Amino acid sequence: MQRQTFRAMGSEMMVALETTTAATAVLAAVPHWFAQWEQILSRFRSDSELTRLNQQSGTGVRVSSVLWDVLQVALDAARWSDGLVQPTLLAALEVAGYQDSMEGHAWGQEMRSQSGERVPPALDQWRAIRCNPVDQTVWLPPGLRLDLGGIAKGWAADQTARRLQGYGPVLVDAGGDIALPVARLHGQTWPVGVADPAHPDRLLGCLCLDHGAVASSGRDYRRWQRNGQWQHHIIDPRTAQPAQTDVLSATVVGPSATAAEVAAKMVLILGSRAGLAWLDAHPAFAGLLVLEDDTIRYSERIHTHLWKGNTSATA
């Protein structure tokens, strides 16, 4: 197994390639791919393509194929989740206090919001975005700005896995959004630990996945205080505020890292009861939730993926 680890998009990244052929050169290229994507997709960089698009709301802007692709994935997610997971919540995030990447700084501190205004609910806001596929131009309603953070990591994991899978079975971990598009050699599964949000050094269990993806969404890490009240980065568009939910973290197995990431965020916003019902109603997904009171809830199908005391568990 050949590995490459690096930091990008404010998170730890890791690529594992199961191959006997020399793949050093292609693995060395992966951090550069992420650097290029981050330069296009980061909302924290004043010179990123996304920032320029946000600054030109009200005008049609021709965008790169990467920004176009990720925006289409984000709009698909909005359509698919009935607006619960959508890219138009940057203003709400900033009002909650999440204005800086916090790279190199500790979370949990008091953060001041420069824009103290309350943002109105935004469940259908994404529908106002206009995209012309002929020339790949995007038009944002005046004042609307995009944040592609979570979607960008899932997309980057899927994209990297697609580029590398010709070299052999590959796993790409983009800050917890993990793509593993093909099965390992000799019938082995991909063992992926699930971190305990209350004790990050401990594992809640181990998933043994044949192929697909897994992602986690939680309010256990990227959180801070504002006026003495805890805030976190997962905004509920129905209120335009950090989601009020009994779920501390959601881990979801799905067909792609992007889909698993969107589903995990949606389940967290919905809460444990509606979230588990959603997972059970969608055969391509399964998940486990850690609740605020430290209990763990499982969807019906997650047991086919969880390690159960033998080494032959398969997805």
Place this chain on the structure above:
Amino acid sequence: MTKPTVSRNTPAKRSNIDLKLLLTAAALAATLAGWAGFAGEQQAQQADTATRQPVVVSDQTLRYVSESDVSWATPQDVAVAEPPAPITVTRSSR
């Protein structure tokens, strides 16, 4: 004058009595032998049953059953497998 009758044990009568005694003794001996045999068999059966009675052991004891105690078991049936070492860990992004 009538001659008094004197009852005597004649040789024929004596042999008849001896035969009865012999038969009685034989029957008694057979009965005793039968009882003894029955008792012995019972004892043997009790001993046999005792070896077949299930031995009640606590769960803690069962945890320490080794492969050599269960000759029909494959090693996988006996040993508790360790969880596989994760290649990576999923968590909220950090």
